[in-house]
Amino acid sequence: MMGTSCSLTVFRRGDEQYIGECFDILSQIEDRISAKRSESEIGRINAAAGEHAVKVSRETFLLVERALEIRDLTEGAFDPLVGRLTALWNIGSGDEKVPSPEEISLLVAAMKRAEVVLDEKNSTVFITERDAALDLGAIGKGYASDVLAAYLSESGVRKAIINLGGNVYAVGSKGRGKLWNVGLRSPEGDGIFTTVSVEEGAVVTSGAYERYFISDGVMYHHILDPESGYPVDLDLVSVSILSRDGTLADALSTAVFVLGRERGTALLKRLDVRAVLLTKEGEIIRL
Numbered sequence: 001m002m003g004t005s006c007s008l009t010v011f012r013r014g015d016e017q018y019i020g021e022c023f024d025i026l027s028q029i030e031d032r033i034s035a036k037r038s039e040s041e042i043g044r045i046n047a048a049a050g051e052h053a054v055k056v057s058r059e060t061f062l063l064v065e066r067a068l069e070i071r072d073l074t075e076g077a078f079d080p081l082v083g084r085l086t087a088l089w090n091i092g093s094g095d096e097k098v099p100s101p102e103e104i105s106l107l108v109a110a111m112k113r114a115e116v117v118l119d120e121k122n123s124t125v126f127i128t129e130r131d132a133a134l135d136l137g138a139i140g141k142g143y144a145s146d147v148l149a150a151y152l153s154e155s156g157v158r159k160a161i162i163n164l165g166g167n168v169y170a171v172g173s174k175g176r177g178k179l180w181n182v183g184l185r186s187p188e189g190d191g192i193f194t195t196v197s198v199e200e201g202a203v204v205t206s207g208a209y210e211r212y213f214i215s216d217g218v219m220y221h222h223i224l225d226p227e228s229g230y231p232v233d234l235d236l237v238s239v240s241i242l243s244r245d246g247t248l249a250d251a252l253s254t255a256v257f258v259l260g261r262e263r264g265t266a267l268l269k270r271l272d273v274r275a276v277l278l279t280k281e282g283e284i285i286r287l
């Protein structure tokens, strides 16, 4: 689900009764926010870009609003309006080619001109440019983990692990003063390069090693620099963010990739967010 494999773990007999509902919730979220589905709410907003506003559910409205707030917080490094660019590159589809510089600069310009008009009262979203579109792929799994964590807590589940393709959320504390240990996967090979300990909350990892293609010896991965429209030139190879707020953690994991080591660490310090970064040279930075 959500373009990846998802797993849920509960620890008390009887708690497994909630797992089915969790997967239903995941599938509903995907139906609402997937930019790849033309019938989803995001798909309909994108299809109406430059033309008219689209009425959406309260949940989707709030998520778009949140995504735009985080765009400001990260000075545009995380930008949910990258949708036409991600569709153009189509990285991870198995059928990629490098787009022409003209196509890319046209879409970057449209994205910069575009505004997202939110009408709170009518719960509508309008993108002012036809050549701009929303893609919540960098925030969706973190958001979904928050929704599932809330559902499980409200159902009385005191301990659970949600893992949505590397977006881990530890629900409830492990108990007896113990912390949850989450392994961070090595960019190359199977093992882990380190572990992090959390009392509770999200550990979200973005890596450029998951989705990419190679053309003429150049590696093109799936995190784009909104300034250039090209995959980010990397000095980090893995970024993990720790936070009670899974939505924020997911968006920040992408943003820090785009910002790189210096500006990324500055942002995390300013926001007072814990993180583990792995540099190209193999240095591990813990914040």
Ligand code: ADP
Pocket: 077, 078, 079, 080, 082, 086, 135, 136, 137, 138, 139, 165, 166, 205, 206, 207, 210, 211, 222, 223, 224, 225, 226, 250, 253, 254, 258
């Ligand atoms: P993953 O989904 O592989 O765990 P991320 O959370 O970093 O990784 O999200 C990457 C996805 O976000 C891309 O596949 C693309 O859809 C979208 N994206 C790429 N670059 C940006 C960006 N600068 N800002 C916002 N979204 C982006």
Ligand code: MG
Pocket: 137, 138, 139, 206, 249, 250, 251, 252, 253, 254
């Ligand atoms: Mg992300």
